[in-house]
Amino acid sequence: MSELIIRNGFVFDPLQGIRGDRMDIGIKDGKIVETSTLSAPRTIDAAGMTVMAGGVDIHSHVVGPKVNVGRLFRPEDKLFKSPHKSPTCSRMEMGSSVPSTFKTGYDYARMGYVFVNEAAMPPLHSPHVHEEIRDTPIIDNAAMPVFGNNWFTLEYLKNNEIENNAAYTAWLLRATRGFGIKVVNPGGSEAWGWGLNCVHIHDPVPYFDIAPAEIVKGLIETNEFLGLPHSVHLHCNNLGNPGNYTDTLDSLRLAEGYAPKNDFGRKQVMHVTHLQFHAYGGDSWGNVGARSKDIMDYVNAHDNITVDMGQVTLDETTTMTADGPFEHHLRAQNNLKWANVDVELETAAGVVPYIYSPKVKANTIQWAVGLELALLAKDPMRIFLTTDHPNAGPFTRYPRVIAWLMSRAARDATMKTFKWLDRTIDATSIDGIDRELDLYEIAQMTRAGPARALGLTHMYGGLAPGMDADVAVYALNPGDMPSDPAAIENAFSRCALLVKDGVVTVRDGEVVTEPAKRTIWVDVKVPENTQVQRDIYEHFLRHYSVKLDNYSLFEEHLHNSRVIEVDTTQ
Amino acid sequence: MKTVTLTLTNPPKLLLEGQNITPDNFAGKNTAEIATLDLWEGKQKIPLGKHFTVAGDGGATAAETKIVLRGDCTRVKRIGQQMTAGEIVIEGNADMYIGGWMQGGKIHVKGNVDSFCGIGMEGGELIVDGNAGCHLGSSPRGEWRGMKGGLIRVAGNVGSDTATFINGGTIIIGGDADIHVSTHGEGGTVVIKGDAKGRVGGQMVKGDIYVYGTIENPLPGFSMVGEVEQEVDGETALFAHHIGDLGERHPVSRGKTVYANLYTRL
Numbered sequence: 146m147s148e149l150i151i152r153n154g155f156v157f158d159p160l161q162g163i164r165g166d167r168m169d170i171g172i173k174d175g176k177i178v179e180t181s182t183l184s185a186p187r188t189i190d191a192a193g194m195t196v197m198a199g200g201v202d203i204h205s206h207v208v209g210p211k212v213n214v215g216r217l218f219r220p221e222d223k224l225f226k227s228p229h230k231s232p233t234c235s236r237m238e239m240g241s242s243v244p245s246t247f248k249t250g251y252d253y254a255r256m257g258y259v260f261v262n263e264a265a266m267p268p269l270h271s272p273h274v275h276e277e278i279r280d281t282p283i284i285d286n287a288a289m290p291v292f293g294n295n296w297f298t299l300e301y302l303k304n305n306e307i308e309n310n311a312a313y314t315a316w317l318l319r320a321t322r323g324f325g326i327k328v329v330n331p332g333g334s335e336a337w338g339w340g341l342n343c344v345h346i347h348d349p350v351p352y353f354d355i356a357p358a359e360i361v362k363g364l365i366e367t368n369e370f371l372g373l374p375h376s377v378h379l380h381c382n383n384l385g386n387p388g389n390y391t392d393t394l395d396s397l398r399l400a401e402g403y404a405p406k407n408d409f410g411r412k413q414v415m416h417v418t419h420l421q422f423h424a425y426g427g428d429s430w431g432n433v434g435a436r437s438k439d440i441m442d443y444v445n446a447h448d449n450i451t452v453d454m455g456q457v458t459l460d461e462t463t464t465m466t467a468d469g470p471f472e473h474h475l476r477a478q479n480n481l482k483w484a485n486v487d488v489e490l491e492t493a494a495g496v497v498p499y500i501y502s503p504k505v506k507a508n509t510i511q512w513a514v515g516l517e518l519a520l521l522a523k524d525p526m527r528i529f530l531t532t533d534h535p536n537a538g539p540f541t542r543y544p545r546v547i548a549w550l551m552s553r554a555a556r557d558a559t560m561k562t563f564k565w566l567d568r569t570i571d572a573t574s575i576d577g578i579d580r581e582l583d584l585y586e587i588a589q590m591t592r593a594g595p596a597r598a599l600g601l602t603h604m605y606g607g608l609a610p611g612m613d614a615d616v617a618v619y620a621l622n623p624g625d626m627p628s629d630p631a632a633i634e635n636a637f638s639r640c641a642l643l644v645k646d647g648v649v650t651v652r653d654g655e656v657v658t659e660p661a662k663r664t665i666w667v668d669v670k671v672p673e674n675t676q677v678q679r680d681i682y683e684h685f686l687r688h689y690s691v692k693l694d695n696y697s698l699f700e701e702h703l704h705n706s707r708v709i710e711v712d713t714t715q
Numbered sequence: 716m717k718t719v720t721l722t723l724t725n726p727p728k729l730l731l732e733g734q735n736i737t738p739d740n741f742a743g744k745n746t747a748e749i750a751t752l753d754l755w756e757g758k759q760k761i762p763l764g765k766h767f768t769v770a771g772d773g774g775a776t777a778a779e780t781k782i783v784l785r786g787d788c789t790r791v792k793r794i795g796q797q798m799t800a801g802e803i804v805i806e807g808n809a810d811m812y813i814g815g816w817m818q819g820g821k822i823h824v825k826g827n828v829d830s831f832c833g834i835g836m837e838g839g840e841l842i843v844d845g846n847a848g849c850h851l852g853s854s855p856r857g858e859w860r861g862m863k864g865g866l867i868r869v870a871g872n873v874g875s876d877t878a879t880f881i882n883g884g885t886i887i888i889g890g891d892a893d894i895h896v897s898t899h900g901e902g903g904t905v906v907i908k909g910d911a912k913g914r915v916g917g918q919m920v921k922g923d924i925y926v927y928g929t930i931e932n933p934l935p936g937f938s939m940v941g942e943v944e945q946e947v948d949g950e951t952a953l954f955a956h957h958i959g960d961l962g963e964r965h966p967v968s969r970g971k972t973v974y975a976n977l978y979t980r981l
């Protein structure tokens with residue numbers, strides 16, 4: 146394989162503490178190497194530009210059945226919004242808020258991203274997830290199966306059988322080729338099967354006689370018992386409702402007393418996702434207000450927690466979540482089309498289009514809440530840039546979110562478009578925040594931090610020798626940053642260069658090659674557990690509509706596997 | 716106003732995608748430049764001049780440009796799509812999507828048109844002397860924001876799914892309408908001077924429908940509330956007034972629930 150050297154760029158690598166030093170990055174055989182080991186490298190001049198590791202997205206909905214429902218039931222999301230086929234790409238691209246698999250891969254690559262974690266895989270439908278992973282070019286993917294409403298999990302945790310739950314979890318991770326433990330509205334999506342919900346962490350789950358708090362704690366214990374690369378990844382109860390910040394604080398407190406146990410450098414025991422949707426005060430949409438400060442005071446003081454933003458981008462988008470009751474609730478608010486599904490024994494899902502408008506007070510408050518969370522964060526290694534794509538906005542808006550974070554002027558310009566600006570300012574603290582993040586902090590929020598929280602810093606998120614040669618170069622000079630925030634947005638939208646696995650993949654914002662992408666999953670070795678084997682057999686015999694033999698992913702569904710092995714038997 | 720005449724002298728083997736045939740695209744261009752505009756035949760991009768003989772130059776602006784289409788355009792789609800001003804006269808028939816997403820100006824088709832004409836219309840006038848197919852003045856597939864404004868007038872009959880998700884504007888049909896009229900409507904007016912087959916106003920929230928003839932299968936979600944005299948399209952007549960669709964949500968304005976109105980002529 147060829148050698149490359151990326152010369153003279155301003156390098157930002159928080160994993161190594163490098164803050165914009167002018168450095169050369171050496172690449173050989175798809176890995177970062179010391180430049181001294183190169184013999185005859187091809188040179189790429191990055192003088193005057195910003196160099197970072199490839200971007201890492203910790204939470205995005207890009208593959209699988211609910212994403213595809215979004216594509217299928219929103220043809221209008223493609224109309225007049227699909228570009229002509231790029232002459233440099235092998236496939237045509239479609240869609241806007243729910244792009245086609247191909248557009249998803251290309252657009253992430255154009256932004257300099259190389260790894261995207263699919264945030265919710267219904268275990269029963271894991272073959273569909275993996276088929277779409279295969280069809281999403283360039284970017285490496287992992288997918289987290291959902292556990293928070295799974296009958297096995299609920300039964301084991303009700304009896305406090307952590308070891309059995311761990312054995313089941315290991316089995317399901319392997320059966321689905323999954324990456325980690327996702328929890329969506331714990332108990333609430335199961336209650337949805339009864340037309341109910343769990344909005345507080347002590348609300349009982351019908352039939353199972355367990356509450357969300359016990360589910361979350363049990364899953365944290367399971368996760369640390371197994372020592373998985375990533376922590377429990379939690380979508381809290383009571384998403385999106387005024388006054389929910391107290392429920393969020395209750396959920397955050399569930400992590401108290403737990404410490405991470407893993408060999409992957411992960412420092413948190415709980416990742417709380419799309420925090421923006423969970424930080425509202427008031428008791429109605431009439432008096433809703435930001436409670437970002439209460440939430441971030443807690444997060445800042447507890448370093449066993451990481452979070453991501455779920456930033457509202459003020460676009461027309463498509464919401465989709467395993468939080469079935471939430472989507473029903475949303476449909477009743479906006480009267481738009483609604484898809485709803487139950488996944489037997491495991492989870493639920495719903496999909497509803499949504500328009501976040503600068504003319505709607507609730508939406509502009511949501512916009513402010515997301516930014517406040519990031520701007521009030523003390524440690525950008527523990528808060529990550531997401532839009533919960535596509536729930537709060539499409540991932541293609543990350544560059545705009547970066548511009549808002551880096552520039553008070555960008556925030557002010559957007560706020561000028563708000564119909565209810567005064568009320569938004571009254572209900573939030575965004576207008577009192579002058580903080581502007583720098584490129585180092587952006588690198589923390591978009592690659593180093595998420596990679597560490599995922600337990601993947603041996604491969605992604607940094608530029609140390611031995612790591613994957615995933616390098617993004619942006620046409621931004623840190624010593625001479627543009628005064629126009631639109632220039633920051635443009636630079637992050639279309640990277641000057643992306644090297645993926647040592648291959649020049651994007652040049653001047655255009656995809657020029659499509660190197661092989663990979664599927665990351667976690668294979669956990671646990672001691673043989675006959676009890677759990679019997680439980681699995683029994684449930685498939687009595688309750689599942691598929692046979693056990695047909696359930697696990699067939700090997701041919703798994704595309705270009707990159708397995709992370711965890712051995713608990715040692 | 717300057718006139719560009721397109722004569723279809725070399726008919727396509729496949730259907731032609733003619734979305735570039737608009738006053739907006741022709742404005743400021745001379746005969747030769749217009750002949751180089753793109754059309755699509757299947758997936759092949761081809762110059763307009765391959766199929767059409769072009770005569771005349773475009774005006775300075777769309778509003779000052781008139782396009783006349785001659786020859787058999789039965790297989791030419793999307794004429795006048797997204798036009799904002801000016802005029803198009805189609806001397807015979809035309810295919811689907813004529814005047815789709817139209818924002819202004821006027822299209823006059825002297826023959827028949829196929830389906831999806833005037834979909835997503837925001838303004839302007841689409842006049843059809845013959846019949847129209849399905850989805851006339853409807854919303855595009857999946858879209859809940861349908862026709863917003865403008866006028867569609869079809870002298871003959873129309874197919875099914877007229878005015879789905881209509882939000883504004885007026886559609887006047889001289890003949891009969893097949894099933895599904897103003898489904899999910901939330902504004903606007905549809906006038907059917909002939910008969911309607913059924914499912915008129917299903918899931919309609921707001922807006923008006925007039926049917927002069929009979930409705931073969933009226934929906935149970937509409938309830939008669941009285942008789943009213945109304946002026947429609949320049950003539951006054953007596954109608955039975957029904958409100959509905961009672962199975963659908965309805966907004967409340969100044970303390971009163973707003974319903975869709977279905978008027979059937981007495």
Ligand SMILES: [Zn+2]
Pocket residue numbers: 204205206264418419466533536
């Ligand atoms: Zn999500």
